[in-house]
Amino acid sequence: MTALALEVDGLSVSYRQGLGWRQVVEDVSFSVRRGEVLGLVGESGCGKSTVALQLLGFRHGGLRTDAGRIMLDGLNVLGQDRAGLDRMRGARVSFVPQNPTTALNPGMRVGAQIDEILAAHDRPAGDRTRALFGLVGLPDDAAFLRRFPHQLSGGQQQRVCIAMALACEPGFVVLDEPTTGLDVTTQEQIVELLIDLRARLGMSMLYVTHDLGLLSQIADRIGVMYAGHMVEIAPTERLFAAPRHPYTRGLIAALPRIDGARRSVRPLRGLLQRDMLPKGCPFAPRCDYALPRCFEEVQSLSPAGQHHEVACWRLAELPPAAAPADTDLPAAPDHRSTLPLLSVDRLTVSYGRGSRAFTALDNVSLTVEKGETVALVGESGSGKSTLARAIAGMVAPAAGHIRLVQSELAALVKARSPAERRLIQYIFQNPDASLNPRATIGRSLTRPLEFFFPEREASTAEQVTAALAEVRLDAGYASRYPDQLSGGERQRVAIARALIAQPDLLLCDEVLSALDVSVQASILELLQRLKSELGVAMLFISHDLAVVRMLADRVCVLFRGQVMELGPREQVFAPPFHPYTLSLLEAVPSPLRKRKPVRQKTMGSGEPGPGCVYAGRCAVEIPGACRAAPPPWRETPGGLAIRCHHTLEDLQRKASPLAEKGLETP
Template sequence: MSNNAQESTRSLLSIKDLGVSYASRDGLTAAVKNVSFTVRRGEVTALVGESGSGKSTVANTVMGILPHSALVQGEALLQLDSGSLALNRLGLRQLQRVRGREVALVPQDPGNSLNPVSTVGGSIAEAMRVHGVRDKRKLRTRVLELLELVGIDNPTRRIEQYPHEFSGGMRQRVLIAAAVANNPRLLVADEPTSALDVTAQRTVLDLLDSLRREIGMGVLLITHDLAVAADRASSFVVMRAGQVVESGAAEEVIGNPQSDYTRQLLADSGLGFAQKLHGLQRIEVSAVTDVSRETFALPVLHAQDSVRPMQLALPTHESAQFLMVEKLRQEYKIRGQKEPFVAADNISFSVARSKTHAIVGESGSGKTTVGRIIAGFVAPVAGSVRLNGDPLSGLHSADLARMRRRVQLVYQNPYGSLDPRMRIGKTLAEPLRNFKLCKSGEISEQVTEALERVGLPANFAKRMPHELSGGQRQRIAIARALIPNPELVVLDEAVSALDVTVQAQILRLLQRLQQEFGLTYVFISHDLSVVHRIADTVSVMQHGRQVETGNVVDIFARPSHAYTKKLLEAIPGKNLASYAVAS
């Protein structure tokens, strides 16, 4: 059999000279130009690139969910046993038969992708019901099986719960369960693990790998996590500004990138940390002193050298405890149960001024609960939180208003934290007006400065939230939190939705602002490589309890608790041992 014939036999999805443009008053704007690549049966093709590069537009073309204003050229061919289907040319009824059964999508945003008035079990069952499964017993059995497969604890209880009762990571797992319910031939996974902690991430990716092998399912994996892509994908397609700048086998793209842009993506990723963590190189701590700050050399890949140290601050022996969290406990009543659910129990730690304390753990471990208590949005049933000696809980109106300026919260879901009816400029101006921070004539200048701080142009002030990518919306959320000049910022998965380039920019931004303005951060994250880059101290949480706390370097290099070791072991990047990462 010829090479071309073999390729045709294994090919599942063929994208050929795909172009997508959007009509507007100013004419056509090209979002994707001349994109070509192949997804083979039983293999994973990773589509990587920064936010706004056109990755999701390609995914939406494959799923047939582009807006009516889109003009599509080229082809997206799905190879079936009965022949090929031009996915971008199917009518609505044909698409309805194909979606879910032949091609399924795992969307990026779990907060807005589940029906809020349907139980999670009902949402998963609906994916099978539309394709003819009517037996209630079979539906329930399959839903319970899927919930267990994607790592949801206690499926018999969770099946009757609603999306608002699940954490962001748990909602993402529900979406994945619904997507794979009918064993599709092609799975389009648009950032399927961006909201997941490392252990849940590994569970989900192992599940996708198992399905891929069992039924020959091909996967188009859209991700900004190059460690995940390197671990799971057989081929890479690198996109920028709507075009493919590089493609090929994963080991070739990582080991010998041909474009400067790919080199920059590698430089901004956490691959260096993954390499050292998994034994390819040993993590070392140096005793470098810079003025009053101790520093350590963290491995970060750069275009100029394979491992170059990034200097980050470690906590000094300051006696001042700017943020004091003491013996926090939070409970929630669960419908149908006598005993309350304990979301956080006996949580204690302190953070010095101008330092960063990270809270890590699996989805549902209580990280966000602790963050919301610190930010003053939830009152604990026991314990206390103090900022520079002042209480942050149990406050009345005037004190609460003053505290709101001192403490800001950046949410995990950037779309849910922005008013969809309000232009970005008005959103950023709102805290300036509420706290009377400047004169009316100065607001526009302050908004422009806030946008520039997070790497966005001034004309974004005129845009609406739906006109921005997920990463751009998250940058707006961060800008809004910083504009009142707070003393403490609680960041709840604030960079999880960002591609590696923007993520690196935001992390550098947060560090610069911390140094310039003396900001203190509580950084909630499931990404341990990010925590290793930005945090001074860390608390590790499991099932609402703090199992370990201390210096980041000490805990990550020498974890004492089995759960911490489990989290570190689950960090992707083991397959990098077979790659010669580019220098």
């Protein structure tokens, strides 16, 4: 039996609330063996990050540990004073944060930040710092070490954070959502790096995330938390093959799939309301199998198989979990007219001037029909958000035209008419930043009405109530402030604010990326319903291809500001693929597919030449041809267009290995 690297026993944690305390973690126990990766998953607010930070002895004035013990390689973490914690952190246990941009010091060069950690533990820097950068796949030359964080990409910043975590060779690493917000190719590279480091260094990990698909690629076991309680722990394959707790089943049912046919997701019933938790099982108010006893009787983990524990007294009575049904979603009514709603023609957008000018979009053309959803996909920096901002009039194009029906739109929104502004509404990625924290929800919804429909002032309250009902929120939300809502509720308000203007086109910019899987499922269901019932067209930006396959009618694949592939959804998700599209599809983590090595080349940072912009990254680059001349467009009879030097027949043959990963060809 492998020795334990970590043992958590009966951990309970409370946060200060007003004059009292609220318990946010209750009697949580688990262990991690040496060299093992334990995933910790659950909805936002379940307590997983609080547990993770306790492994580093994190404390502040508003937090207290009520009970429990944390033994890290024989050391009692909760019994350490500040000096003991300083010696422990970095040397025995280290931390990789969610957001490297805020974790790294913007005023220090990245090499100096590694040196600082080594100096704090009396270890020599210099060669060690360069070796760490090489270990995590970063350049180790002096010029790179002298860069500031803002001069690195998001993936490079996260690699620097990983290098910092490994600086003093700790035996245990805590990772708190380290790939949230990264595109799928960068995420895949970070996961490959962690798997490689684990194999080479033999370190143990606690990996905290809401991404179940990602955990399936890296974790040996997964612990599922709900409302501060551990409700299930199981080996990864067993958890996905035979989930036992109703909450785990709900999370897996809410997971969008890229494999096979389109299917609807099933959001969990209700919301987590900590103020209304019963004395017994915290999940009882949302459970389809709950009995009166569930509300009264506290549940604890009980054996459900080898290395499998579940906190549910009805375990033996529940029917086996059904596999997600591969049924097509209902077809939306055809709202299309003879003229497209939106036309983007040869659009070019540049940032900066002179020698520092950067072309973010290069000669992009596409259309959006009335009632149609067109998805924009591609990794960070591909130009997706720039295109949406240009359509919204937030940035001025250097060349090209944007037309709404037949009318050409002015470059900037301030020059557009109120009617044109009303017809295009933007839903931002982060509702925390886009909603005024000092205005009630009702006031935020009233502002568009005052601007676009001043003649309807008498019926404002009724329209606000109707807008909230449209996104499944009751009228009482109008009197609340944004900080009184969950993340999913705030995103619903942002959607309601856009819809109350009665637009024809919604620009949805990564509106699901920061949400956990169950909240994401409810927003996705809402968008599907709005599309079907209201005929609202959407330009849907996302790096989640599983979501795109469920929602989109057509898909546009962007790389470095250029369109690589454009066509109907099912044709984009079936061979022939553009090599870049293939790399995106292969990078999508899925519990139904085995992880395979990255096929594309390492990310390049050089300026593109006269040929294909993907040439430096392409795994099937044609020597000479791909870098010498722009690639031609290849078109299929079904309306798929691929920009590539390879013929469609060549691309069809090169896509065949993808069938091994579970993507089906219609």
